[in-house]
Amino acid sequence: MLLIPVIRSLPALENGEHEEALHFGFHTENGHQRTEDITFTVRPETDETKALEKETPKPVEYRGGYSFISADGYQYRVLYKANKNGFQPYVTAHKIGGKSENTNKTLT
Numbered sequence: 001m002l003l004i005p006v007i008r009s010l011p012a013l014e015n016g017e018h019e020e021a022l023h024f025g026f027h028t029e030n031g032h033q034r035t036e037d038i039t040f041t042v043r044p045e046t047d048e049t050k051a052l053e054k055e056t057p058k059p060v061e062y063r064g065g066y067s068f069i070s071a072d073g074y075q076y077r078v079l080y081k082a083n084k085n086g087f088q089p090y091v092t093a094h095k096i097g098g099k100s101e102n103t104n105k106t107l108t
Contacts, residue, residue: 018042031075036064069096 020042025035040060065079075096080089 031069032067034064034066036062038062073097 018041019039022038023036025033027033038060061081061083063081065077067075067077069075073096074093076091076093078089078091080087082088
């Protein structure tokens with residue numbers, strides 16, 4: 001299994017806030033895969049920001065996906081976004097091997 005975490009900072013905003021991003025993913029020998037991207041806002045630590053802590057923080061957003069091959073011979077892929085609007089998945093599947101006919105399907 002290969003696991004690669006990456007953390008990076010995005011450019012600072014005028015008020016000193018900046019966004020942090022985290023990415024990781026892995027692939028396994030049996031065809032399972034997973035990736036995820038997370039972004040969130042970081043505020044500099046000052047007396048002024050302590051007073052602002054009572055405010056509602058900006059939402060965190062997760063984007064990612066995973067795929068796997070099921071016993072029925074389909075590879076299922078789930079891409080998703082999760083944020084203040086909830087979990088929003090997009091699912092597709094396609095037949096591995098077999099006939100050359102169109103065997104793709106989209107599940108929502």
